[in-house]
Amino acid sequence: MSPERCPCGSGLTYAEDCGRLHDGTAAAATAEQLMRSRYSAFAVGDAAYLLATWDPATRPRTLELDPAVRWTGLEVLAGSGGGLFDTEGTVTFRAHARSGGEEHVRSGHTHQEHSRFRRDDGRWVYVDGDPL
Known part of the structure; x- marks a missing residue:
């Protein structure tokens, strides 16, 4: 990828x-860093990373990403725990996306x-989330 x-x-x-x-080549040091990297994985279409960073107890068997969805922005709203010495943490976020072909965007979407x-085993994993 270019230096974007x-x-x-x-x-x-x-x-x-x-x-x-x-x-x-690196692992997420905090829960927020993992959440940000998972958002980026959605943005670049890396389903394998999303599955690899999902808690084995809640991970789906497969994951297909919609190539028509373009993720356009991330806002971290709050967090608790999830630091270098924590074993659990939460992150509340808002992610913005657009769906549709490049020629005509059908709709904007916000996922909170x-x-x-x-x-x-020493690595942060995504367990689950509650939509807001």
């Missing part, structure tokens, strides 16, 4: 930020969620 800004909104390039998590994360 990371979809998660960190201000870093994709290669400096979520790209390192997606290619396995209160997500739960936990450490599994």
Whole structure:
């Protein structure tokens, strides 16, 4: 990927930020970092990363991403726990998307969620979330 800004909104390039998590050269240090990297995985179409970072107890067997959905922005609204020394954490976020072909956008969409994360064998995983 070119040195474009990371979809998660960190201000870093994709290669400096979520790209390192997606290619396995780094692991998320916090629940928020994992959530941001998962948003970026949706944005770049990396279903394998999403499955790999999902709690085995709640992970679906397969995951198909809709290529017509374009993720356009992320807002982190709140968080608790999920730090370097925590075993659990939550992140509340709002993600913006557009669906439809590039020639004509059908609709805008906002997904808001209160997500739960936990450490599994030292690594952060997404457990589940409640839509808001």
